[in-house]
Amino acid sequence: MLNLSIVLEDSARTAPDDTAIVFGDLRLPYSMVDTIANQVANLLVARGIGKGDKVALACPNLPYFPFVYFGILKAGATVVPLNVLLQSREIAYHLDDSDAKALFCFEGSPELPLGERGKAGFEAAEGCEHFFVLPATALATESEYGESIWAALNGMAGEFQTVQTAPEDTAVILYTSGTTGQPKGAELSHQNMLMNAMVSDEMFPRTPGGDTYLAVLPLFHSFGQTVVMNTGFRRRSTIVLMPRFEPGEALALMTKENVTFFAGVPTMFWAMLTKIHAEGVPVPSALRLAVAGGASSPVEVLRDFQQTFGVGILEGYGLSETSPVASFNQLGRPTKPGTIGTPIWGVEMRLIDSDWKTIEGEGPGEIAIRGHNVMKGYYGRPEATDEVMNDGWFRTGDIATRDADGYYAIIDRAKDMIIRGGFNVYPRELEEVLMTHPAVSLAAVVGVAHESHGEEVKAYVILTAGASITEAELVDWCRENMAAYKYPRVIEFRDSLPMTATGKILKRELR
Template sequence: MLNLSIVLEDSARENPDRTALVFGELRLPYSLVDTVANQVANLLVSRGIGKGDKVALACPNLPYFPFVYFGILKAGATVVPLNVLLQSREITYHLEDSEAKALFCFEGSPELPLGERGKAGFEGAANTEHFFVLPATPFATESEYGETIWAALDGVSGEFQTVQTSADDTAVILYTSGTTGQPKGAELSHQNMLMNAMVSDEMFPRAEGGDAYLAVLPLFHSFGQTVIMNAGFRRRGTIVLMPRFEPGPALELMRKENVTLFAGVPTMYWGMLTKIHADGDEVPTSLRVAVAGGASSPVEVLKDFETTFGVGILEGYGLSETSPVASFNQPGKPSKAGSIGTPIWGVEMKLIDGEWNTVEGEGPGEIAIRGHNVMKGYYNRPEATAEVMNDGWFRTGDIATRDADGYYAIIDRAKDMIIRGGFNVYPRELEEVLMTHPEVSLAAVVGVAHDSHGEEVKAYIIRTPGATVTEEQLVAWCKENMAAYKYPRIVEFRDALPMTATGKILKRELR
């Protein structure tokens, strides 16, 4: 018997009155979160949903997310978290591909019409039988989109005996854009998810008076789910929910709620630093651990953060397919800026070539991973699974080097690499150099089609406030600071760059 819901149940049993969730003025104790999750489990069972069934959840960082997530797990079913930015057609695709029996969907807001999209997506999926609305108004029992969760839970018992699941049963199906084609669902077992939450929790020392985590990474994404929600619940911490990242309000919440642990993507750190330097926002003093992942942090941002906050950013690495954490700059070992650290406990990493041969020494090579964190496979996709799995090893599509101490450093996604005139150009390396220019605030480098070179190197730049550098000046500066085959011949200034819901820069929209 192993069920991921134990991270909530144990904490609710041991510390029922401790605050589990903070959302605006709401402060919800562990006992309440567990009780509502039990009600959700009872509701699912009453509608004929149980062990092995899939249930989709489309919801931003609101208390509903853990209520429903753990309710689904308690019922022995599998959670299918959906990105809240999906359009109706994409929601239908995910429901059909995962064979979901039900969808819990946030009602949404004028800025994010999720209820409308979710309802249309549900109607397009013939085999999804149940649609539950998570209303925008707390405890509302009616919604234009259908049955609300509060109406459905009326009179339902808050006691539930968690269904027995085994370590290898599927707990979560996480959809990943992958490198090509339609999104695929990575099947992660209870053991995958629980071990990853445990190792993530054990990695960081606990605060004397208890920890507070700022949850601004989307919980529907593996990073927020494992490192913030599941690890945070396991250590009986308080999860401060923030549905949308904005630098000012994030800093304010950190100060107000004495946040001790923050996990974010590099653009979030960049945003907070920009806010502090430009508007003189006060630096929170409670922060003890800062974790980054999702993309490589520019070294300039790492330096600036440590100087400003007095806390170094620990960079880690992982993918949806690895639950997600695979390696980390771990406390107690020297931290190396610009590296993704060493494999976490119980996980092995190596470098391979295109034919799965091991690459010795420092590489470069493609990272392959083996351990308790590697997915069972892509749901209903044996061919796609066979392409990335070999004898327990999972190939990541990320190119890295490894130093003498065993620390890995990502050079780039294999697919982001630019081939200019037969030379391999790694955009990340150029972005690092560009960000050392005093008038460059953020940089994204991509390859664009070129008649004679195959690809040409182009840089998109957000300038620092008040900067006057021109495209010609920046190209000339690059020419002096980078090899002739590498430097960007084209520079375009932008006020903003397209980003995913998790804050990664969308290179494909820039190409």
């Protein structure tokens, strides 16, 4: 018997009155989060949903998320978290593809009409039988979109005997962003998810007197789910929920709630630093640990953060398919900025070529991963699973080098690599160089089609506030600082760059 819901249940047993969740003025103790999750489990069982069934959850970072997430797990069912930016057609696809029996959907707001999209997606999905609305107004028992969770939970008992699940039973199906073809659902077992939360917990020292996490990474994404919610609940921390990242608001919340642990993607750290330097916003003083993942952090951002906050950013690496954490710059070992550290406990990494053959020495090569964190496979897609799995090893599609101490450094996504006139150009390397220019605040480099070279190198740049430089001047500077075959011939200035819900720069929209 192993069920991921133990990360909540154990803390609710040992520290029932400790604050589990802060949302605005709301402070909810562990006992209450566990009780509502029990009611959700009772509701699912009452509606005929149980062990092995799939239940979808479309909800931003609100208290509803852990209530429903852990309720589904307690019932022995599988959670299918959905990105809140999906359109109706995409919601229907995910419900059909995962064989979801029910959908819990946030009502949304005028800016994010999630209730409307969710309802339409639910109606278009054939096998999905139950639609529960998570109302925008606290405790509202009615919604124009359907049955409110509060009406449904009325009369449900607050105790529940958690269904016995085996370590290899599927706890969560996480859909990968699908940069190629349709999104695929990575099946992660209770053991995958629980081990990843436990190892993450052991890796980060606890703050005496308890930790406070800022949860601004979306909880529907593997990074926020494992490293913030599940790890935070396991160590009885307080989790401050923030539904949308806004740098000023994040800094204010960190100060107000004495946040000790912040996990984010590089663009979040960049935005907070920009806010501090441009407007003199006070630097939060309680922060003890900052963790980055999701994309490579520019070394300039790492350096600036260390100087500004007095805390280094620890970079890690992982994917939805690896629950997600696979490697980390671990405390107790030297931190090497610009690397993703070394494999976490119980996980192996190696560099391979396209035929799965091991590449010795520095590489470069594609990262392959084996260990307790690797998914069971893609749900309902044996061929897609066979393409990426071999004898327990999972191939990531990420190209990296490895130094003599065993630290890995990502050069780029295999598919982001630009081939210009037969030469391999790695955008990440050029972005690093561009960001050393004082006028450049953020850069994204992509390949664009070119008749004679195949691809040409193009950079999109956000300038530092008040900087004046022309695109031609910046191209000249690049020519002096980068090899002839790789410097960007085209530069376009932008006020902002397109990003995913998790804050990764959407390069496919720039191409």
